[in-house]
Amino acid sequence: MAAAKAGSISPLDPAAAQPLYRQIYERFRGAIASGLLKPGERIPSARALATELGLARGTIETAYSLLAAEGYVQSRGQAGTVVAAGLRPHTRAAAIAPAVDSDAAASNFRPDSIRPFQMGLPALDAFPRKIWARLGARCARAMQPSDMVHPSIYGLPALRAEIAAYLHVARGIDCTPSQVFVTSGYCDSMQLIGQALLKPGDTVWLEDPGYPPTRRLLALMGIAAAPVPVDGAGMVVADGILAAPKARAAVVTPAHQSPLSVSLSLPRRMALLDWAAQSGAWIIEDDYDGEYRYVSRPLPALKSLDRDGRVIYAGTFSKVLFPSLRLAYLVVPPAQAERFATITQARAGGSPQLTQAIVTAFITEGHFARHIQRMRKLYAERRQAATAGLEHVLKTHIRIDPQPGGMHLILRLGSRLSDRRLAARMRADGMFAEALSDWDHGARAAPALLLGFTNIDSQATAEKLGRRILKLL
Helix, strand or coil: CHHHHHHCCCCCCCCCCCCHHHHHHHHHHHHHHHCCCCCCCEECCHHHHHHHHCCCHHHHHHHHHHHHHCCCEEECHHHCEEECCCCCCCCCHHHCCCCCCHHHHHHCCCCCCCCCCCCCCCCHHHCCHHHHHHHHHHHHHCCCHHHHCCCCCCCCHHHHHHHHHHHHHHCCCCCCHHHEEEECCHHHHHHHHHHHHCCCCCEEEEEECCCHHHHHHHHHCCCEEEEEEEECCEECHHHHHHHCCCCCEEEECCCCCCCCCCCCCHHHHHHHHHHHHHHCCEEEEECCCCCCECCCCCCCCHHHHCCCCCEEEEEECCCCCCHHHCCEEEECCHHHHHHHHHHHHHHCCCCCHHHHHHHHHHHHCCHHHHHHHHHHHHHHHHHHHHHHHHHHHHHHHEEECCCCECCEEEEEECCCCCHHHHHHHHHHCCCCCEEHHHHCCCCCCCCEEEEECCCCCCHHHHHHHHHHHHHHC
């Protein structure tokens, strides 16, 4: 690894005026100065590097002697030669990354971080890591050569079966494993749906306000987005029919509308299903956190009401387990299973089999169901603590919407405040927030902040963070 890092600096040139030992010296010195080789990191032995580069061992030893003489490396006997401690990399002006324009920055919708109020993250501190580690070790030990070839492009058969069984019990969805397709995340699921059922030039209903990455993803596929307003009962289906009656699909979040967290009412669900059946359109149900409802039992999935085979159900393990798994899944109507299988074969994707095996064991042994039950109770407590703490400090400056479920709070701001400006200030202060204005498709929503509460462990923590927000108003 150290040789590869050093080799990325400059090539060796036998015809150059500079001798080879000096070129090797310059290569290592540049890698150390730039920080590619870090203090304490071991560099290859002279014998190993000589073999790798096809040079005499004496050439390598001369270069190493010069590096040691100047304090760049230290010999530690049988432990080998390492980069000297205490060296600091030098950043040259030319190496400084150019500034990122605002459009590019906006594409990083949700950075990978664990900041206070980070959206899209489960309670990572409460995940049963010891159980996961034990299952992971067991699955790794059980691996056979047959498990080390390319994984099934549709998903591990055992995992597809477990997902089908779980959805039947927990979400009221009657499906077979052959209808389940494992993907690498929401965007991958949407791309698979787009390739299987849609074409460039089609129009798709999107909730307004709604999840911003969906808009960008559809645009990349050449599909037009028709914003449909959301009120207290969810997507206003009648408005969608008036605005885009020939739309080929609708993307909805019925359990907890993203971001307003309202539930799609039963009359609206039936109206949406009727529209899809009559117009031959598709309904893409994004059930990203349907397990987390705190005022009553979780609502059955829209898919459970589908009698005409028009609903494609999209689920994910990101919110119930953790995002770095990169595992999600689709449930497609029986009549479309063959079509999705054909498209999946052409895509030739697939998620790591070992990861799928661990998730399968986690479900099979009952840990998954117990984890969801624990998180449902914990999130209800943390939502209450976060709400109480923020309201106690911010008082008249904000109003928090009452919500039946979900994993974030909506902080309504006074009309004089800009949610985008306040969200930017919070990010600069080391916290996280999303502006509701950034979720609008066309309608202008009242200013509000979206704050994740799942990793806020107490009311005291919320109050402390609230005081930081107060200084930014």
